[in-house]
Amino acid sequence: MTDSEPAPWEYVPAPESAGLAGLSSEYRLFVDGTFSAGSGEKTTSVNPATTEELATVAGTADSDVDRAVEAASGAFRDRWGGLDGSARAKYLFRLARLLQERGRELAVLESLDTGKPVRQAREFDLPNAAAYFLHHAGWADKLDYAGFGPDPAPFGVVGQVLPWNFPLLTLAQQVAPALACGNTVVVKPAETTPLSALVFAELCQQAGLPPGVVNVLTGGAHTGEKLLSHPGVAKPAFVGSTEVGRRIRHRLAGTGRTPVLMLGGSGTNIVFADAPVEQAVQGVVDGAFFNQGHVRGAGSRVLVEESVAEEFVERVRERTATLRVGDPLDRNTDVGAVNSAAELDRITRLVETGEAEGARRWSSPHPLPERGYFLAPTVFSEVHQSMRLAREEVFGPVLSVLTFRTPEEAVTKANNTPHGLAAGVWSEKGSRTLWTANRLRTGVVWGNTFHRFDPTAPFGGERESGSDRVGGRAGLEAYLDV
């Protein structure tokens, strides 16, 4: 080698085989322990990275919702409600083990259906999904000690409507505590990402779970609202946008049923001048672009102390430029496909608005695949509080940079949103980090880290992000009638 400049490292594609997903040509509803065709119109699930159809999915008619709620109600009455906590614990344990055993298959399936990088699905989504079942297996026979009084009662039938960003993980976060507390469930995964939930139904069969304890439906907003407002559903639960959560609250007003709501809201990272720079850059980039920014509480806004802002933003751009965007099945990929054409359209419009409102746009020069719903990771600087970029939930691979001069200003700006899910604080000064954490109106604060989740740690928001929790002792309350 005579070159003074060494050649940059070349990436060689490391594709995971799509065949590992064990795709079926058709996926069916799971009601009362058996798979059935459903009476609704069939749909197809699309791979957002290629826009190709993955499989046909059975459609749910209103009569299927009734059937599923009846099955769950019968199972609660005859089979699950009277079961010992220790028996429920073992079923949950079985589900955790089955998720671990079929982790690779499910990770590939999840990547195909959502567009998320397979490496992330394998290293984050699947292990965490199994961990929520394992953690809650341990709770099922210890509810007397959870601090809600002796022998806390379940609600009965729980109806759960789930989002498309983490289909299997959010299923685990909601189904595991619901079952541990002694409820039976009817689950509806998102319309664009139903496959992993329907394979989960197969795991329920393999685990020998009594019929009707877990039922899985398909469909979109109509089925979701039908399920959540069904009079046979004692506890409706919704994970998704604030807009839909608000609609559900209106709909359930006066029915005596209060929904579990795990809603959205962009998160904020606050970077003080004394932050550990390398870690902060990595954390801010990860916070904004992890899972294509499709994360409730994603760090879509960063507030940087003015004295270091210019240099910091430059380093964020440099780091973002190294993210590999493309084929989700390539294990080198950092940022995959946006989940659907509709989402890509929405985020693109928000980006255009940002430019029109005068923010300065930079997008990663990384080449994008020719097909599929991709958006280059984008960083906006010179963003002001009044801009839509700063106020709305972005829910895509877009980071907005704002600045501040004093800790008080940082806190005021971070709190100046009706949402309150998550925030990050970057500083080497412990007292400042804790001072800031105390004043942030969010349900989660990550100090010198971001996007940490654990089944032992309560996660959830404040105000318009919904105030329920998943995880830990506190998370049980959502599914106990206490």
Next chain:
Amino acid sequence: MSDAEQPSNGRGRVTVPRTRKLYIGGSFPRSESGRVRPVLDAHGEFLANAALASRKDLREAVVAARKGFESWSGATAHGRGQVLFRVAEMLEARRGQFATEVADAEGLSLRAAADSVEAAVDRVFWYAGWTDKIGTVFGGVNQVSGPYTCHSVPEPVGVVGVVAPRESALLGLVSVLAPVLAAGNSAVVLASPDRPLPAVTLCEVLATSDLPAGVANVLTGDPAELAPWLASHEDVDALDPTGAEESLRARLEDAAAETVKRVLDVPVREPDWNEPPTPKRLRTLTDLKTVWHPLGQ
């Protein structure tokens, strides 16, 4: 009618009546609307006029409560406990006055009213002792899998709108107000529409117990008129509809939905306030905040 309000004390002296006003931001203003309405005792006899609060009074009370929240939530838990213990002391000292007012309002014998007042003193005392135990009972350390320290701490939700019980004029009122304050929140209370006088006297107790201005605000008037505004107000973080009539509940829940406001899950029928309380209200009036930090050298 209580002794102090009798036109004459029976020995020919004409007594000085008290004007009942609102309690907003630590002051006792009249309603900006100038409206009042007569309060009758259980037998239909005139007791006094009470202010009939307007929507503007309500908005001012919410502004005051937001200010009050900043100082109250920033105080130490120990300090909040001290103030609430002081409230219990002051209530105890004015037991006789409250017994007369409760007897008039609720149509109880003086003896039964005195029992109810004593239970109210004990209720405040019970919640006062909770202020510095909420964190340890509802929060804790999360044993996360990784090199992090992670803890969850309950924090007050903010400004709480309270529709006070309609029947139990003092015991019911303190049973819903004390947990709001003990958890570090501030309150805008709509007093019982027909039995508001013990609530007005309670404000005099609160005003002399070192409770910072705006932490508790009490409006007399018509909850059916004001509660929907409280439920929809953007700067109110939670709503306790305990005293709202059944016909009003759906409307309040619908109004609260717009801001995804927390609405306490309380029965339509007023409970027996003599039953021992549970910490449930404290749990519901706090939000759990989870804080992560890496461990390293």
